[in-house]
Amino acid sequence: MGKTSKDKRDVYYRLAKEEGWRARSAFKLIHIDDNFKIFEGVRRVVDLCAAPGSWSQVLSKRIRAEAKNEATKIVAVDLQAMAPIEGVFQIQGDITKLSTAQKIIKHFDGEKADLVVCDGAPDVTGLHDMDEYIQHQLLVASLNITNHVLKEKGTFVAKIFRGKDISFLYSQMSVFFKSVIVFKPPSSRSSSIEAFVVCKDYSPPPGYVPAMENPLMNGGYSEEFQNATKLNKMITSFITLGDLSHLDSDTTVKLEVGGEDYETMDAVQKPISPFYEESVQKRKNNMLAKMEDKLESISLDSPSYGPSCST
Numbered sequence: 001m002g003k004t005s006k007d008k009r010d011v012y013y014r015l016a017k018e019e020g021w022r023a024r025s026a027f028k029l030i031h032i033d034d035n036f037k038i039f040e041g042v043r044r045v046v047d048l049c050a051a052p053g054s055w056s057q058v059l060s061k062r063i064r065a066e067a068k069n070e071a072t073k074i075v076a077v078d079l080q081a082m083a084p085i086e087g088v089f090q091i092q093g094d095i096t097k098l099s100t101a102q103k104i105i106k107h108f109d110g111e112k113a114d115l116v117v118c119d120g121a122p123d124v125t126g127l128h129d130m131d132e133y134i135q136h137q138l139l140v141a142s143l144n145i146t147n148h149v150l151k152e153k154g155t156f157v158a159k160i161f162r163g164k165d166i167s168f169l170y171s172q173m174s175v176f177f178k179s180v181i182v183f184k185p186p187s188s189r190s191s192s193i194e195a196f197v198v199c200k201d202y203s204p205p206p207g208y209v210p211a212m213e214n215p216l217m218n219g220g221y222s223e224e225f226q227n228a229t230k231l232n233k234m235i236t237s238f239i240t241l242g243d244l245s246h247l248d249s250d251t252t253v254k255l256e257v258g259g260e261d262y263e264t265m266d267a268v269q270k271p272i273s274p275f276y277e278e279s280v281q282k283r284k285n286n287m288l289a290k291m292e293d294k295l296e297s298i299s300l301d302s303p304s305y306g307p308s309c310s311t
Contacts, residue, residue: 012027017266017267020057020268021057022267022268023052024187025119025187026055026057026058027185027187028119028185028187028196029054029117029119029157031187032196033058033062035183035185036183038198039062040066042063042115042155043073044072044073044114045059045063045115046104046115046117047059047076047077047088047117047118048117048146048158049077049118049119049138050082052082052271053083053088055119056082057085059088060085060086060087064087072087073107073108075090075104077104078092081272082272083272091103091104096141098148098212101149101212105149113149113150114151114154114155115157116142116145116154116157120138121135121138121161121194122138128193132193135159136160139160140169143176144210147210148212150202151202152202152204153201154202155202156202158196158197158199160196162182163193175204177200177201177202180197180198182196182197183195
C-alpha cells in the first residue's frame with residue numbers, strides 16, 4: 001500500500017491509519033471475530049506470518065481485554081523482523097521448521113495454543129495459477145505447524161486463495177477439524193480471490209503423529225484411518241457479508257476535503273529491513289545511472305553557443 005496508488009483512496013486503508021493499525025488487514029480479523037467469536041475463552045494464541053503486525057495488534061487488544069485479569073500469551077512468528085507490540089512475544093523463524101514449533105510450545109510452558117491464525121500470502125506475480133499454488137503450499141505449511149502447536153478443540157484461521165482445486169484442501173482440513181467454513185469479510189476486496197478458512201474443533205485422527213517432513217501422509221495414522229475411503233472433494237460452506245451498513249472495500253473516495261487536497265498520512269509502522277530494500281536501491285541506482293548517461297550524451301551532442309559580438 002502506497003501513497004501514490006489507489007490504496008490511499010481505500011476506505012479501510014485510510015481508516016487503519018486513523019485508528020493506529022499497521023495495515024488494513026486488521027479489519028479482516030476483527031470481522032472474523034465479530035462473526036465467529038473465535039476469541040472467546042482464548043488465552044494462548046499463535047500468529048503465523050505475522051509481519052507487519054496488524055493481526056498481532058488485534059490479538060493483543062481484544063484477547064487481553066477479553067481475558068481481563070487472566071494471563072494471556074501471544075506469539076507472533078515471521079521470517080522478517082517486526083517492530084515490538086505490547087503483550088506479544090516474537091519469534092523470528094521459519095514455520096516449516098520443527099524448532100519453531102518447539103519454541104512456541106516452550107513459551108507456552110509446555111501447553112498448546114487455543115487459537116492459531118495466519119494471514120500470510122506470497123508476493124503475487126499476476127500469474128493466477130502460480131499464485132494460487134504458492135498460497136496453497138503456504139496454507140499446508142501453516143496447517144502442518146498448527147498440528148504441532150494447537151490443542152484439541154482449538155481453532156485455526158488462515159487466508160486462502162479460492163481456485164479450481166481448492167476443494168482438495170478443504171477435504172484435508174476436514175480431516176483435522178469438525179467444522180470448516182470459508183468466510184469473505186467485508187473488508188476483503190470483492191475483486192480479490194482471497195477468503196479466510198475458519199476451522200473449529202480441532203480433532204486429529206486417532207494415532208496421527210505430526211511430522212514436518214511429510215505433513216499430511218506420514219504413515220502415522222491408525223489402521224482404521226488408513227483403510228478409510230473418502231472422496232477428496234467436498235462441499236464447504238462459503239459465507240460472505242456486505243450490505244449498505246458496511247463500508248465498501250472496493251469503493252474509492254475523492255481526495256478533496258472542503259475543496260482542498262487530502263493530506264496523506266504516514267504508515268503507522270514502517271517495515272524493519274524489508275527483503276525488497278536491496279532491490280529498490282538497485283533500481284534507484286540504475287535510474288540515476290541512466291539519467292547521468294542521458295545528460296552526458298545531451299551535453300556532448302548539443303552545439304556550443306558562444307557570446308555574439310559585432311564588429
